[in-house]
Amino acid sequence: QVTGPAGMGKTALAVSAAHRVAELFPDGRILVNLRDERGHPLPGARVLHAVLRALGAVGQQPRSVAALRDSVHRLTEGRRLLLVLDDAVDADQLSPLLPLPRGCTALVTCRPVLSGFDGPVLPLEELSSADARELLLTSYSRRTAPYPGTEAPFESSSGDRLGAAGHNGYDGYDGYDGEGHGYVTGEPETTPEESDTRDVWDRLADQCGRFPGALRVVAQHLTFHPHHSPTDIATRLSAAESRPAALRALDEEYGRSLYAAYSAAPQEVRRAARLLSLLPSGPFTTAAAAVALGVPRETPELPVQSLVAAGLMVTSPDGTGHRFPELQRLTAGEALDEEQPARVRAALARLSGAAADHAETAQHATRVDGLHPLDWFARRRQDLVALLDQVHDAGLWAQTVRLADAMTAFLEALAVWDVWGHTHTLALDAAGQLTDGAARARLLRSLGDLAWQRQRPDEARELYEQVLASPETVSSERSRALAGLADVHLGEGAGTVAAGLVTPTLLRTPGDTRGCFEAHRVLGLNTLAAEGPSAAESHFRECLALAGTLGDRRLETYARRWLGRLRDGAVHPGWTEVRPGVWRGRRES
Known part of the structure; x- marks a missing residue:
């Protein structure tokens, strides 16, 4: 499983990996999108139908789940196939299909880890600052081949021929070393002017939330629009509240993919996401979530865990800390207009009250969150x-x-x-x-x-x-x-x-x-x-x-x-x- 929040580059990594291991699967590599045209998850039976179509099945297909599963197994038995099952929602969606016959492998992309399946799990998070910068510069420097993926195409569930860039083309991220970290294959060449603006690249990396897809959108926009400088794009992205819209203007399809995880979530999850977007960027505690949501400290775990399941948020292994990936936070914040104004005002009043309490206490403390009070304030x-x-x-x-x-x-x-x-x-x-x-x-x-x-x-x-x-x-x-x-x-x-x-x-x-x-x-x-x-x-x-x-x-x-x-x-x-x-x-x- 390749797991992580929406927009993190899971699909692109899986597609790139499928190309790199082509010799291990001589009978083919198949990409199956587990959502329909509207972004709704396919039920288990439709997943089986999609796999059968990708395998070349023709004619009338069985109606029962058991018969469909048997058909899939007949077509895959004795073959060495790789199935990239993209954007799985839960174990129930895949249980009619998995496990596959011996010799076949499933590579699943999903937001939370799906329980009940054997195999390794590769969690994806934002790139480090250094890796994000390197990906941005490396992508920008490939002027003659801005779109990665010149390898042989492979079949998708709809019969399309896809390059390594995956279903979106721009979103292919081939800079992974297999450990979830970016890499480059040589120092990008820079002109003297580019060397003088190295801080601009760092700023762009931060503005992209260090999301691989967003970094590649920026790099490819600069490649195809040489009259735009990195400083121009950094200026466009400078206002946090309008950053998702600015990214959509650079690449509409990537902007839609960012919004898709939010829009597909249940109403109560979207409401929680909107209120939690009022929290500052970076990790936050369960107590802070409780303040934003206006619930007792003991109860916010349920909405927070629902956000994790929706691919909008990540939680620390011990469950005490949470983090809104920056572009997801800003996307949810962009939707605050959907929230009742009274609820937003009430949340802001609670958050400002808690912040004032903390600052007033810090004035008389020797240490605050492990820091000298002045250092604590400088950070906050x-x-x-x-x-x-x-x-x-x-x-x-x-x-x-x-x-x-x-x-x-x-x-x-x-x-x-x-x-x-x-x-x-x-x-x-x-x-x-x-x-x-x-x-x-x-x-x-x-x-x-x-x-x-x-x-x-x-x-x-x-x-x-x-x-x-x-x-x-x-x-x-x-x-x-x-x-x-x-x-x-x-x-x-x-x-x-x-x-x-x-x-x-x-x-x-x-x-x-x-x-x-x-x-x-x-x-x-x-x-x-x-x-x-x-x-x-x-x-x-x-x-x-x-x-x-x-x-x-x-x-x-x-x-x-x-x-x-x-x-x-x-x-x-x-x-x-x-x-x-x-x-x-x-x-x-």
């Missing part, structure tokens, strides 16, 4: 931003604000300025839609911090002043906006003005722990510049105590660094760590 950032975009587009305003808030500490720590600005601008719009003045002030202050980090003092000042002018700003945000405004003045050398802005926080809102931390930070920096290290030490000791109360290790580490510098006399004469991880040239007031 793209997925979280994509989710926030979806949530905002769906008009889920409260969820947009919460998810952006949960990302703030990570974006600030990593100084991911563009993402910070994008997510918080969307969240600011959402807060306006909610008429939530407190959330709006909080997001304006965060955007003020961003402008300050980017050394845009006028923009930062304007944003902080908007926060201070709002009657709905809570005291903690007012204190942090004052500290931000004080940082602007510190940068301008106006230390006395900066100290005057934050001192009232210590007097009026002593219960505002974060505000008091920021006030002591500003006062410590100003005192260091005006009076020296010993005078500043008390402020940074207060910072350390307040950071401990907050349970914020990042702020605590910042305070410890400053105390160490002051104690060891290691204060840099020209530079100051104004905020955690943010250094500025120091000016005397």
Whole structure:
């Protein structure tokens, strides 16, 4: 059996293998398509009819399954034949035919492994990045013979003469080494221009989901349309949501084959696929599937396993992890318009809530999924931003604000300025839609911090002043906006003005722990510049105590660094760590 999700190149591999072992089957090799013209699976009796036609049977055929089976066995007895049984659905479909008489071999392509049959199983998955790139380049370099398969044709169940490229021509993948890995028979020749665009080939391989069929579609399009560059095609495929349509435009038949597995699945399986397509690319857990589907964690196994059986998804051997092959995920996502909008919104609300929970927990954890929290966020950032975009587009305003808030500490720590600005601008719009003045002030202050980090003092000042002018700003945000405004003045050398802005926080809102931390930070920096290290030490000791109360290790580490510098006399004469991880040239007031 050759198994794997739809679109993985199972048929092409089986057809190519049939050609390569031609000498072992001198009486013929036969391809039998186990689906009808509409893509529906053939019942067992029709499978036997198809085999008999391919074997050359003429005249009236028997009606009973037993008689049909006997006819097949009479025609195959004593012969050395290879039957390629393409796209089997389940064991019941093949049980009337198999096993074949001695000397005959069946090579079955199917999505899940079919139980009850002897013989090896070759599972196909996406190619590795290196193999996908090599297949793409090798296919593109064969300009004189873009279609593989010049070997002698063999018979199909419909009597057609097929080359090694299989039933689609373009889909023949002859770059397998028998272990499910691609290979090439020599380094493809590249021009200097192609060498300069090696990253484009990597991008194309990823955009094709590392599916052999999609890679060959792209390569052959480039071969037959030399006025299109690899960069042109990468641009066409760049938008994930329209990628299946872009592949259909390159090759309509391959695009239909991608959609066929989804469209042939039962309605409840298609619905599950649509909702699970909202998950980010890559592996996901049963718990994540439960969130997307809106079912208790103990119950999503049934729809997930149905997706595996339909060839839309794969599951790890222990059953705890699942994976949507990328092009199948995007194909299911393309069909989201078929889903009830309320169900999609509800799924997005659940997913964003779970993501915000995870990010909020990560802020106070030492390890997250085995990683340092900042490393964890760096890996998840793209997925979280994509989710926030979806949530905002769906008009889920409260969820947009919460998810952006949960990302703030990570974006600030990593100084991911563009993402910070994008997510918080969307969240600011959402807060306006909610008429939530407190959330709006909080997001304006965060955007003020961003402008300050980017050394845009006028923009930062304007944003902080908007926060201070709002009657709905809570005291903690007012204190942090004052500290931000004080940082602007510190940068301008106006230390006395900066100290005057934050001192009232210590007097009026002593219960505002974060505000008091920021006030002591500003006062410590100003005192260091005006009076020296010993005078500043008390402020940074207060910072350390307040950071401990907050349970914020990042702020605590910042305070410890400053105390160490002051104690060891290691204060840099020209530079100051104004905020955690943010250094500025120091000016005397």
